[in-house]
Amino acid sequence: MKISEPLSTVVGQGKVPLHLRPDSQRAVLPSQRPTWTGVRNPARQSRKDPRDALLRFEPPLRWSTRRAIRRGFYASEASTRAMMIEVRGLTKIYGRGRGDGTKALDAATFEVPARSIYGFLGPNGAGKTTTIRILATILSPTEGRATVAGHDILDAPLKVQASIGYMPEYPGFYPTMTAEQHLDYWGRFYGMPRADRRRRTKELLDLVGLGAEGGKKLKAYSHGMHKRFGLAQALLHDPPVLILDEPAGGLDPHGIVFFRNLLRQLNREGKTIFLSSHILSEVQQTSTHIGVIHRGRIVSSGTIDAIQSRILGAGTVRILVEAPALSPEVLEGLRAMHDVKDVTRADWGLIVSAGTDIRAEINGYLVQRGVEVRGIKLAEVTLEDAFIALTGGAPT
CATH class of the missing domain: 3.30.70.100 (Alpha-Beta Plaits)
Known part of the structure; x- marks a missing residue:
């Protein structure tokens, strides 16, 4: 028995409705979505689980991209760069077809040095999440350019996706799958061999303190466990850049300290971490650099000491x-x-x-x-x- 399912590509965390041609990196309209056909698993055919078909597919990444991920090409290429993220004149206007539209970003420009922890701060509605989604290639900018690990977000979105681990504020998971099944499932989207998926799953669950909980279904996890598992999923393909949206949001003091120490450890191992947070004291203890966005504009960017000195000198x-x-x-x-x-x-x-x-x-x-x-x-x-x-x- 054969079934047909449209396959959505994956951007860091969760399923993003960005349908791609198998032979192209350009997005297509829903009416032009390719159809992917697979054979249902006979052992589970009676259960009629539509997920069986998806489990048989590779993601719509080019073969060269999947091979590069397996070989760690993008990580080694990015490790020699001075600036891991470069943003130039980034502008995003929502609803341009309905009047003037809403300008969420207004010519934002900043740089994130390699091997730094960059805290991205701003009031509600300042443009933090819009910036993060553009860097993760979920949204396209109205104007401006940005590169991540040397790859342009518009010209090479799949290479950007291969170079980042993205953790949204509210990660989306399949609640009836266990943590181990989930990581194995997403490992297939990165073209990871079975042995590598098993090894990486054990390493990451131990790293985030969920080694003993790997066999539990995700619907049984607490909020703090979901946050830790979201970080494990972002690290699955060992990317050089982590983009985290409110990683410590809603955590108790023990969870905040755990995340702080873990991010510092990952940074010492060479990861560049870009995070947004409302917990200013935590950003000050964790970050090496910060950027402040207000009404869509970057009002300050640099090391914490430099920004503090600037404030002192101004008054x-x-x-x-x-x-x-x-x-x-x-x-x-x-x-x-x-x-x-x-x-x-x-x-x-x-x-x-x-x-x-x-x-x-x-x-x-x-x-x-x-x-x-x-x-x-x-x-x-x-x-x-x-x-x-x-x-x-x-x-x-």
Whole structure:
């Protein structure tokens, strides 16, 4: 008995309704979808499970692409690049055919260095998920270009898909399949031999702490287990780039710490990680670089230290002076110093607000007057401070 089923290609996680010709990387209209025919598994024919036909098929990746994935070609090619993701003038307008449309991205431009953890931040509706879906080749930009691991998202989408592991905010799974069956199933879409699928399945389930739960059906998993399994699925073909949308969303403190340590481990092993998150403190502890998007535009991008220094330099510098015993005359002298805007007393000393970093001048002034200075430093700007300054206090 033969049946016919349209086969959807896979982009990282879940089934994406992007039907491709077997001999082309160009998308086709639903009416032009190719028909794939397979023989139902005789052992399960009586159960009439339509999934049997799909299990017999290779995905619509070119043979050269599948061979390259098996050989790790894209991973080795990407490992020599300085910038793993490059975005230039990316614009996305929804509903252009109905009036002016909605501009979700407005000429966004940024770079993600290789072997970095890049935290992508922004208020709700700023364009984070749209950017991620474009980088994962799920959406096409209205204007602009982007490359991932050296492959253009428009010219070589299948090579981009082979180079990334994509984990959406809400991963989609087949609930009646076990974790082991699920990874084996998706391994076929990447053309992985059976022995490699079995080995990789065991490695990844152990890595994410689900080694003892691999035989359970996914519908029995908790939210935290689904998140960990989603990361395992994204790592299945060992891509050089991970694109994660809210990976720690909805997790308890133990789950957040687990994800943080795991992402750091993967980064040490050479993975480039691009993640969006609303948990600013977690991004600050995990990321090496950040980008802030607001109303579709990138308002800042770089290392966390550089962005914090930029925020400090743009306004008032706060200097913390640890010196308990201070006379009123000394305080008045500090207030009269050049570039000092305000001096506030504290139990442990002073908070001096100034236009520039004048720690040396303050220290010299206090020492000349016999004040015991136990410490003097700049007040740190947290990622939350920087985020509010860059987005104008917009709610997230």
